Amino acid sequence: MANIPTATNASSSAEELESLLSTLAALSKVALEMTRHAIDVSDTIPRVIRSQVDAQVRAQVEAAVNDAVDAALAAVNASTVPAFTRSAAPTPAEMDARYPPGNNDHVAHYVVCIGRRPGLYISSQEAEDQVCGVPDMARKKKDNRQEALLYYRAQYALGKTATVNESAPVPAAVSPRAGPSHYTSAVKVSVTIG
DSSP, X not given: XXXXXXXXXXXXXXXXXXXXXXXXHHHHHHHHHHHHHHHHHHHHHHHHHHHHHHHHHHHXXXXXXXXXXXXXXHHHHHSEEEEEEEEOOOOHHHXXXXXXXXXXXXXXXXXXXXXXXXXXXXXXXXXXXXXXXXXXXXXXEESSHXXXXXXXXXXHHTTOXXXXXXXXXXXXXXXXXXXXXXXXXXXXXXXXXX
């Protein structure tokens, strides 16, 4: 590029003009490439800044959500729930004696096998009162008294009957559930936004 003419006059040769035009074309390409790089850099800077700001906002939102979840779990664990104890349900013979044949033999019966007071009930609401809120409750509708007693007898033989009693409320974090070895536990939840 050292041999580039700086001015042209009428006596300039065609070779000199061609050389000048090719140099101008090369310089135009370089200028265009530099413009593209400048645009790429100017586009990249806001993206980098935006991603840093997004990461900061994301971290703040995650922290706020985790704090809210922790507070909700602390409130749940601080509350009380009823504890339940189980005892033996009435035997099939006791059930036969408790529900002798009578006027309601041919109406539907609800059998409560695990509940506050296991037995046979004519209304759905009476049966529901015996199992509402009871963990692992067992209630079944049968067509008549005889079927209901047979069903209870079979469940008793399988060990699937129990009287469930509510005791004094205890903190939720240590509340016994359906069985002697089931307890609720505190849970740590972490939320990640991504």
